[in-house]
Amino acid sequence: MPSEEVERRLREAYEKDFHFEDGHVLGSMCSKPEELAVKYHALFSEANLGNRGLYPGTAMLEDELISDISELVHLRNGWGQFVGGGTEANITAMWIARNLSGKKKILAPESAHFSMKKAADLLGMELVDVPLDDGYRMDADALESRIEEDVAAVMGVAGSTELGTVDPIDEISGIAGDIFLHVDAAFGGMVLPFLEELGIWRGNWDFRVEGVDSMSLDLHKMGMATVPSGILLLRNREYVGPISVESPYLTTERNIGLAGTRPSGAVAGAYAAIKSMGREGYRDIVRRCMDNTRYLVEKMWAVGFEPVIEPVTNVVAFRTDDAERIRAEMDRKGWKISVIRRPRAIRIVVMPYVTKEVIEQFTEVLSDALKSL
Ligand SMILES: Cc1ncc(COP(=O)(O)O)c(C=O)c1O
Known part of the structure; x- marks a missing residue:
């Protein structure tokens, strides 16, 4: 043609x-x-962080961004990587929880994004809905009554898809105890820190809550970055163990996460947005x-x-x-x-x-x- x-x-x-x-x-x-994000996404369009050794420059951008976003949500000495979006981050977090615990039940608020249904189905896990309170946030008492020996993960939402609500993450963490706790901040991750800075809203929803083990946070939502700019953050580097495999044909010994080839032009785009906006x-x-x-x-x-x-x-x-x-x-x-x-x-x-x-x-x-x- x-x-x-x-x-x-x-x-x-x-x-x-x-x-x-x-x-x-x-x-x-x-x-x-942002315009600069679009421009630099295009420049880095051949990059593939699935094969990090070939793209040390892009890898450096990713590391710096993960460090900036970690700081924003009070994560220290953790681990993170770019993923395709909130869906992939949520699925990956449940994959980690299942493999760390050897258990299969997920407790999630009724307001959880539908990606949790995909996660449960793909991973052979059981998704148990936890009802909401009058304010459409996860009902802590209802959660407590569902905690049993076979629970692999509890998840809460910080910025829900339908109503923008924030679950009481600190209370949830207290109830979950040692159970893996995932926070879906795909939308709220780039809103709540600034609401706090503006004095409009305050809450304990991020890694300041000690029990939080992982978080989804999308820069293609309120981060003014290009699609697909999802981020998965983990409290502990060792959590990548159960989601990494040997990758002999690549430049790194192990490939971590769900994707092989990873969104990487988007890393440059997100870098442009985050650094220029501040x-x-x-x-x-x-x-x-x-x-x-x-x-x-x-x-x-x-x-x-x-x-x-x-x-x-x-x-x-x-x-x-x-x-x-x-x-x-x-x-x-x-x-x-x-x-x-x-x-x-x-x-x-x-x-x-x-x-x-x-x-x-x-x-x-x-x-x-x-x-x-
Ligand atoms: C709270 C929440 N989590 C996860 C997702 C899924 O994100 P994505 O569409 O980037 O996979 C969304 C999408 O709107 C969302 O609102």
């Missing part, structure tokens, strides 16, 4: 996609990446997202929608029995929102591209849509 034709097809496909800058995507947790840059973004979240709640009250909970992070859901029909109608009007089922609600993630102007347009279109419904 002549390159003009290839390019034409690629452009045509690109035009079909929704783009964050158009301001009509209100249900995604992904960033519009703590101050992320703090500003989080401050803006929270301002806009409050603005959205105000505007939605005016249209007749009540938030399910007072938002903790920039994820907010509004109660309605008509969520599916509203979503479909907004879709017809070119707006992408999402829905949740328990409770029935429409859900909006107030990412940095969801500005006040976008919120004003959105609530106007929504009012219109409600009339036609």
Whole structure:
């Protein structure tokens, strides 16, 4: 095919996609990446950290980033690596827990991301739901009543997918005792530290809690990095033992983790984003997202929608029995929102591209849509 034709097809496909800058995507947790991140992701597109010895430069970037992010979530002398995203990090953490304990039960809040179902299925483990309290956080008493000898792992969420809630990780840790404890901070990992710095929210949710053994944290969500920029952090380097295999044909003796070839252009992209934005840059973004979240709640009250909970992070859901029909109608009007089922609600993630102007347009279109419904 002549390159003009290839390019034409690629452009045509690109035009079909929704783009964050158009301001009509209100249900995604992904960033519009920083320009510098996009540029350096492309430059490092042939790198493969699955074969680290060939890419000492990229490996250096990864190490430095892991060290920066570890510091952000108070992990000292731990271990971490880039993975494909929250799903891979969650699966890998459960893989470690199963192999360290030789047990198969996972206790997870009902609000856990669906990747936990994949983890349990793939690993031949049993996923046991722990009910939520009135604030949609894992109910500590319910957890306590489910702790038994055969539990391999307990997991909690710091920034849940549907409502942005944070489970009481310190309390969970006290109940879990020596059981492996995983924290899914895929979304919250780049929000909560800055909410704390801004004095908006405070909680004990990261490696400051001694019982926390592992964490998922995505930079392609609130980290303004390119996809796929997931991170898995482990409290203890020795935890990689059960997830590493001999890799004789590669430049390292052992290959660690689920993936062979690993996302590596994304490491350079994430490095560009993290280093150029710095703590101050992320703090500003989080401050803006929270301002806009409050603005959205105000505007939605005016249209007749009540938030399910007072938002903790920039994820907010509004109660309605008509969520599916509203979503479909907004879709017809070119707006992408999402829905949740328990409770029935429409859900909006107030990412940095969801500005006040976008919120004003959105609530106007929504009012219109409600009339036609
Ligand atoms: C809390 C949480 N964990 C895990 C994931 C899965 O992340 P990914 O889609 O990057 O695999 C998500 C995705 O939205 C999430 O919100």
